[in-house]
Amino acid sequence: MLALTTFDLDDYVFEALRAGASGFLLKDATPEKILEAIRVVGAGDALLAPEVTGRLIAQFANRPRLTRPPALDRLTARERGVLQLVARGLSNAEIAGRLNLAEQTVKSHVGAILAKLGLRDRVQAVVLAYESGLIVPGMGDAPRSG
Numbered sequence: 001m002l003a004l005t006t007f008d009l010d011d012y013v014f015e016a017l018r019a020g021a022s023g024f025l026l027k028d029a030t031p032e033k034i035l036e037a038i039r040v041v042g043a044g045d046a047l048l049a050p051e052v053t054g055r056l057i058a059q060f061a062n063r064p065r066l067t068r069p070p071a072l073d074r075l076t077a078r079e080r081g082v083l084q085l086v087a088r089g090l091s092n093a094e095i096a097g098r099l100n101l102a103e104q105t106v107k108s109h110v111g112a113i114l115a116k117l118g119l120r121d122r123v124q125a126v127v128l129a130y131e132s133g134l135i136v137p138g139m140g141d142a143p144r145s146g
Contacts, residue, residue, distance in 0.1 A: 004027055086126065
């Protein structure tokens with residue numbers, strides 16, 4: 001689902017994500033951006049308006065850290081690394097290039113991550129990565145242990 005709204009309010013973003021949206025755009029987005037978002041969400045990926053992304057990350061960064069979900073321990077080291085790069089906003093192609101893997105291999109890793117963690121899509125994976133402390137804003141490309 002793609003949410004399109006005139007209201008640039010964090011509450012609307014959070015409610016849309018909780019309701020199952022995999023995309024969130026403001027109505028002032030260009031027609032090209034809206035069509036791109038429809039394609040991205042239709043392909044099973046996620047997309048957030050750039051105006052919203054920074055605030056969303058800051059909101060999660062300022063929340064008290066939750067206990068690390070035990071499901072993260074089911075991930076292999078490679079899957080944790082892929083999850084960190086997904087949470088940094090890299091596409092499958094970018095991750096493949098960075099890790100010197102085939103893009104299909106990255107897709108397989110992402111699918112395994114979602115299945116093992118019981119997540120619906122990449123947006124939920126990003127939220128989990130931040131909430132669990134697997135990555136934190138401002139840490140750059142430095143991997144986190146665990």
